[in-house]
Amino acid sequence: MNFWPLAVFSVCAVASVSLAVEIPQEVQALDRIYQKRCTQACAPHIAAFTQKALVLQKKCVQRSDFEGAKVIHDGLEELKKNNFDWRLVKETCQISIPRDGWYGSVANMIHKLDAEGNHYDIQEFRKKFKNTGEKVNTELTGPDLIVFTGAPNRLWLVIDSRTIFEIYTNNIVARLIHDSSKEGTNVGSADEIKDAEWLQMQNDLKKRCFQACSEITKKYIQALDKLKLKLSADGDMTAAVAVHEYAKQLESGNLSPERDRSLKTFEGNWKDGSGLTYRFNGRGEGTVKKSNGTTDFTMTPVRSSPHGDFHYFNVSSGGSRIATRVADKVYIIMQDGRKDWLRVCKRIGK
Structure with missing residues (x-):
């Protein structure tokens, strides 16, 4: 039974996870109350999850799958510690995808990831997978977008559970389709089914806990706003600003600025390799101009991926586009997912 380790695709975020911002000293007492209330709200969901996990663990033992049974045991032990950091629930709510069996028509390549997030590929009909030296970048990867380390600049846009659009070397787009017949090992095995069931159970728990905490989080942010005003009235502007920044990032549901891919992060001017300039406002509406300053077309956002890692746009000249921001591009x-059309834009000016 093979599982994503929690370090790669976090399912149960614990307090040891590093945050992009520190908790201001003035907030720590409120934060402890917030964490306690979230734990209480999620207790029924954790209890139901535990019962289902024990049933799955028993099935593993009956199949002599002791590795799988141990993984479930270790996961349940983490739950018992009750040291979740509920501020991270939304940020780390990852979707699960099969690890291998991703087939791309470009060069007939088959792709897979190992338990540590290392990327392997092989040309169809070859016998041995090759380690490409790329690995899942856990700092930049989101639920709908897998970002890899390494010079080739590989990105996977998870369109659905069986379809990935791959951007590779900044000039190739490939459609990857999940095909279990092309998986490297244990094709269609019971282990694979148990993997999917375990991952789905964990994802369901994350979603239920996020929903259970949403109203508590809203009240927590309101309390932070009151604290900010009090600190400001008392003349402690440094603390007031720290609380304001903390509340703002908490409200966005993403404490990691590197992971924020909301439409607002598109705001500003960008230029692609063909010379077109893209100007986006804070709502993600874009005007695209030619080098002579005339408007070529406009882009209007119509919907986003489930977790907001990429966005769909209607284009005034016809057709639709998908756009995502990764770091400075x-x-x-x-x-x-047409393979012969890709634009990589870099920021210009302000």
């Missing part, structure tokens, strides 16, 4: 592809 905006990547734009056709909505159908």
Whole structure:
């Protein structure tokens, strides 16, 4: 039974996870109350999850799958510690995808990831997978977008559970389709089914806990706003600003600025390799101009991926695009994942 380790695709975020911002000293007492209330709200969901996990663990033992049984045991032990950091629930709510069996028509390559997030590929009909030296970048990867380390700049946009659009070397777009017949090992095995069931159970728990905490989080942010005003009235502007920044990032549901891919992060001017300039406002509406300053077309956002890692746009000149921001670049592809169309934009000016 093979599982994503929690360090790669976090399912149960614990307090040891590093935060992009520190908790201001003035907030720590409120934060302890917030964490306690979230734990209480999620207790029924954790209890139901535990019962289902024990049933699955028993099935593993009956199949002599002791490795799988141990993974479930270790996961349940983490739950018993009750040291979750509920501020991270939304940020680490990851979708699960099969680890291998991803087939791309470009060069007939088959792709897979190992338990540590290392990327392997092999040309169809070859016998041995090759380690490409790339690995899942856990700092930049989101639920709908897998970002890899390494020079080739590989990105996987998770369109659905069986479809990935791959951007590779900044000039290739490939459609990867999950095909269990092309998986490296244990094709269609019971282990694979148990993997999917275990991951789905964990994802369901994350979603239920996020929903259970949402109203508590809203009240927590309101309390932070009151604290900010009090600190400001008392003349402690440094603390007031720290609380304000903390509340703002908490409200966005993403404490990691590197992971924020909301439409607002597109705001500003960008230029692609063909010379077109893209100007986005804070709502993600874009005007694209030619080098002579005339408008070529406009882009209007219509919907986002389930967790907001990429966005769909209607284009005034016809058709639709998908766009995502990763670090200091905006990547734009056709909505159908056409392999011969990709724009990589870099920021210019302000």
